[in-house]
Amino acid sequence: MVVFQLAADPVLGILYAGRTMQLLTMIIFSAFVYVMIRRARAGLPVPAIRKIPGLEAVDEAIGRATEMGRPVHFAPGIGGITNADTFAAWAFLGHIAKLCARYDTRLINTNRDYLVHTINEELIRQSYLEAGRPDSYNPDDVRYLTGSQFGYAAGVLGMMQRERPAANILIGYFFAESMLFAEGGANIGAIQIAGTTNTVQLPFFLAACDYTLLGEEIYAGGAYLSKEPNLIGTVVGQDWGRILTFVVMVIGCALANLAAAQGTAFKNYLLTK
Amino acid sequence: MSTTQIWIAALGTLALFSFLWKENPAYRFVEHIFIGLTAAHVVVMNYDSYIKPVWRDSVMRDGKYVLIIPFLIGLLIYTRYSKSINWLARIPMSLLVGYGVGYTLAFNPLPFLRQVTDNFVKFQGKTATITANNVLFFVMSMAGLAYFFFTVSREKYGLQYISTLGRYTIVIALGASYGSTVQGRISLLLGRMQFLLKDWLGVLQ
Amino acid sequence: MRKQLPLLLTGTAALWVVLCQYIHQFNALKMMGTTDQWQQIIVATMTLVGAVNLTRIHGTNIQRRRSGYYNSIALLVALWAYIAMGIYLTNKHVTYRWVYDATCVPWEATMFSMIAFFIASAAVRTFRIRTAEAAVMGLVAAFVMLGNVPLGPVISDKIPQLKDWLMNIPNGAGFRAIRIGIYIGTFAAAMRIALGLERAHLGSGAQ
The missing domain is CATH 1.10.246 (Serum Albumin; Chain A, Domain 1)
Incomplete structure (x- = not known):
């Protein structure tokens, strides 16, 4: 028989005490996304996503590589299979692989995580298959290098110099190797598009790449590139969440300045209720 | 480190640094050895840290046979090398990705709420400068957040001015981050130079 | 079955973590510790x-x-x-x-x-790009660098103060904006996978 060690009384007899507002946050943000997907599915109008130059440039970069007869390189960073940036990287890779397959352009994908590599391999193979070019798919171009951060960086730098991709697309969670990849690509004259949510690495991408997707922009990338109404709906849901965040911050700030005690209580309520 | 180790480390270091001149056979050779050894290390660490202790101690010694299930789920990945049952490899992958999705949904609300509540800025400071800075911080952070609106037209509500301020706030933030990181990177380089000149060549004392 | 089962497993695994985090009884049973260990074993077995x-x-x-x-x-x-x-x-x-x-x-x-060399060459490239944003970024980076070294105060005692201001106000505000945006984005990214709208991890694109 299991004996429950209850730390605090549950809320409504079921919810873990102290996490109710966190749960509510998750539910509200998920609900925004879900509602917008339903609207898109019902054929209701969905606002367009504003122009994001870094995303516009993806097709152009692949086109340029095709014209030059040189490969496209895609790196998903060093985040693992459970990292949200890797989810974003897959959305990009799906689009890139489809275009490369359609144009019969060579796509080189380098990976640090063996599980991310496994998924990428399947994703790229499937894209070539769907484009009716299974023979153009080269499994040797989807590479696991090593789990070591700088061993991976050494491999990517060497590959760039030897195989000289014309487009270097870096989307995912990057750490210090970001600078090596971005400068390595700049040195071979590749058109470079990069994006990460690691704020410490963003400046290096901004300095060395032609286009940089700042933080959250990579999450909107899949929807933007696919132009699927359902996916665009999720980005609208994101904006609703942003508006709510704005409102909460304005209320919180107003309380902090006009009624300090209530401001502190509101803050504590959000964090500990 | 023994003398032999220092020599191996130093020659490898020189070969890797030689990339700064150009990609060359010495770099290529060390790159390949480096990848081979570190990729092996990943396998060994997984074996030593999880596979061996869990199998030997938890399953065989303590009789926790339920732990055979995750081993079996993990082994399904190797069906990808079979043409007829390779779809089974999707099972462990979908479980792991789902687990990551769950983590994102369940664990991100707290740090998110911390960031939001930290922005409940009290403007009044001890001096007028501090007060001005507090107001500026709030305005800049709100403008920065407004910059990311994807589907709200920038022509409306004066959003273009706010998002331009937001964009510049972000650019300044990234510039400051760039500047503050440089020193750390240079000290890493000095560390490697010290290794070559002191530990290897003995030029520095 | 071949497509639906993995989708179902993705959604179920995601729901499981959410339940473990927020449902009192799941928490008391320390379910998460068990499945975290399972996850580590699965990952290691695939090595x-x-x-x-x-x-x-x-x-x-x-x-x-x-x-x-x-x-x-x-x-x-x-x-x-x-x-x-x-x-x-x-x-x-x-x-x-x-x-x-x-x-x-x-x-x-x-x-x-080696990043030290690459940082230098990237900085030169940034300064060469003659856009207002690149100029702002380069100037801010230069002031912060100067503020971090003994040369800064020698040039002007205002430089360390300016560095502190840049780090505390625009840097703090800018990074907060980016981070809040990232969290908002992760909810949407996770939902797209949980609901099966993005299935790249199963080897196919958006549905």
């Missing part, structure tokens, strides 16, 4: 897929005598000999550590330190 990929690619290089195939031989010897050594001796054995300390540790540090 050979990376080594197999390296072996296949470099084995083909050797078989076809592609340019630089001898590097592939070196890689495969290093890979499998070191795996064998590690499994036979364990990663704590003195011989295993001897190799690791002579190669992996210093070479990692070397690659890391």
